[in-house]
Amino acid sequence: xxxxxxxxxxxxxxxxxxxxxxxxxxxxxxxxxxxxxxxxxxxxxxxxxxxxxxxxxxxxxxxxxxxxxxxxxxxxxxxxxxxxxxxxxxxxxxxxxxxxxxxxxxxxxxxxxxxxxxxxxxxxxxxxxxxxxxxxxxxxxxxxxxxxxxxxxxxxxxxxxxxxxxxxxxxxxxxxxxxxxxxxxxxxxxxxxxxxxxxxxxxxxxxxxxx
Numbered sequence: 001x002x003x004x005x006x007x008x009x010x011x012x013x014x015x016x017x018x019x020x021x022x023x024x025x026x027x028x029x030x031x032x033x034x035x036x037x038x039x040x041x042x043x044x045x046x047x048x049x050x051x052x053x054x055x056x057x058x059x060x061x062x063x064x065x066x067x068x069x070x071x072x073x074x075x076x077x078x079x080x081x082x083x084x085x086x087x088x089x090x091x092x093x094x095x096x097x098x099x100x101x102x103x104x105x106x107x108x109x110x111x112x113x114x115x116x117x118x119x120x121x122x123x124x125x126x127x128x129x130x131x132x133x134x135x136x137x138x139x140x141x142x143x144x145x146x147x148x149x150x151x152x153x154x155x156x157x158x159x160x161x162x163x164x165x166x167x168x169x170x171x172x173x174x175x176x177x178x179x180x181x182x183x184x185x186x187x188x189x190x191x192x193x194x195x196x197x198x199x200x201x202x203x204x205x206x207x208x209x210x211x
Contacts, residue, residue: 061096
């Protein structure tokens, strides 16, 4: 989430909108846009990193305040994504419970069928995950965090994370994959530029410094 010179700005309807603001000054200077916030850095560094169950539980406990309860997407793009993937959004307490107590039982079936006349073969391999009671395992596939993108910013932005797990031998690994952080960055950058223009009354230019 390093600061980049943006290209063409996206349509406003597709961009996320800030959902919270702390009661601090809205002035924006270069130092406030020069680096990602600590929370954004943590989220970005751990994006896609598989963690053993105990490590994931500790990671969640350290960052659970950033997970949104009763999450609902605010942008058109996020609403469309959640609808298309059948989003089942986890609450903070659900994530903590899964990371501490999840038990996955895996059963596998292998079937091979051959047609001796034509030589055609069909091979079917299936696996099924069940919980501790033997019922089919159904877990949330999304959760939402709400964090500032830039350091010292008072704007908080929604970011969806896709929740993933795999059974590996006798253990379980967890990770998450942030969804469309480019949209979030575009929204946060656009909002910061608007604040800078409004507070200074100066023209706003986009681009890279001349060397």
